[in-house]
Amino acid sequence: MNVESHVMKTIFLLFYLSFSYTVAFSQTTIDSALYKKIEVMYKEDQKWRVESDKLYNKKKSVYDQATVDRKWAQTDSFNYAEAKRMIKKYGFPGYSLVGKSGSNKFFTIVQHCDDDVKFQQNVLTLMITEVNRHNASCEDYAYLKDRVLINQGKKQLYGTQCRYNPKTQKLSPLPTQDSLNLNKRRKEIGLPELSQYLKEMEKMEH
Numbered sequence: 561m562n563v564e565s566h567v568m569k570t571i572f573l574l575f576y577l578s579f580s581y582t583v584a585f586s587q588t589t590i591d592s593a594l595y596k597k598i599e600v601m602y603k604e605d606q607k608w609r610v611e612s613d614k615l616y617n618k619k620k621s622v623y624d625q626a627t628v629d630r631k632w633a634q635t636d637s638f639n640y641a642e643a644k645r646m647i648k649k650y651g652f653p654g655y656s657l658v659g660k661s662g663s664n665k666f667f668t669i670v671q672h673c674d675d676d677v678k679f680q681q682n683v684l685t686l687m688i689t690e691v692n693r694h695n696a697s698c699e700d701y702a703y704l705k706d707r708v709l710i711n712q713g714k715k716q717l718y719g720t721q722c723r724y725n726p727k728t729q730k731l732s733p734l735p736t737q738d739s740l741n742l743n744k745r746r747k748e749i750g751l752p753e754l755s756q757y758l759k760e761m762e763k764m765e766h
Contacts, residue, residue, distance in 0.1 A: 594646070594653065595662040601639045602665035605672060608632035640673045647679075652686040654695035667700040677711040684708055702749045710734055718746055719754050722761070731758045 611628045614621040621628070643666070650657060653666050670683045684704050690696035706716035719733040719742050733754065736742055743753045751757070 590659045591657050595658040598658060598662050598666050601642060601669055604635045605639055605669055608635055636672055639669050643669050644679060647683060652683060652690050652696060654690040656695055663696055664700060667704060671704060671707055674711055677708060680708050699750050702751060718749060718751060731761050
């Protein structure tokens with residue numbers, strides 16, 4: 561794994577930990593068994609990214625880089641297969657099925673399925689239906705929309721996908737469409753202004 565790849569994946573991880581907003585949704589019961597499966601997948605997803613970040617920043621870890629890279633790849637492969645099965649059976653798991661936490665965790669897993677952009681696009685299509693029903697997070701949708709666009713070699717819409725420059729210790733968004741109206745689009749979807757977002761992310765990088 562090269563340095564740029566690591567930095568990009570670390571930045572994507574921070575998006576989830578810091579700006580995982582959700583929309584209120586009324587529900588009575590959820591599929592607890594499905595939620596638990598997603599939770600286990602999510603914990604493994606985060607575990608190896610956190611361990612990789614420790615090693616990258618020369619912090620103590622009980623694992624060496626080779627082990628972390630192997631476990632990371634194995635986890636992503638397993639989670640990808642499981643996410644595909646879940647999508648086929650349930651569609652996008654919204655609040656009514658797995659609660660707000662479960663829905664966000666599933667979205668995070670899909671964000672990391674970059675080797676299959678068609679799958680991410682399919683999830684995005686299913687997700688917007690749930691967003692329109694107030695059954696999924698519009699902010700999560702914005703992140704996935706940008707991720708798909710970047711993976712397709714296109715410009716993003718909301719400026720959620722960024723690159724960190726370790727020399728300047730600054731974040732900058734990857735190429736974005738109609739940058740003059742970027743903050744307007746972010747506000748409409750429920751995201752903070754880009755400058756505020758970048759400042760918060762840069763603090764976390766130090």
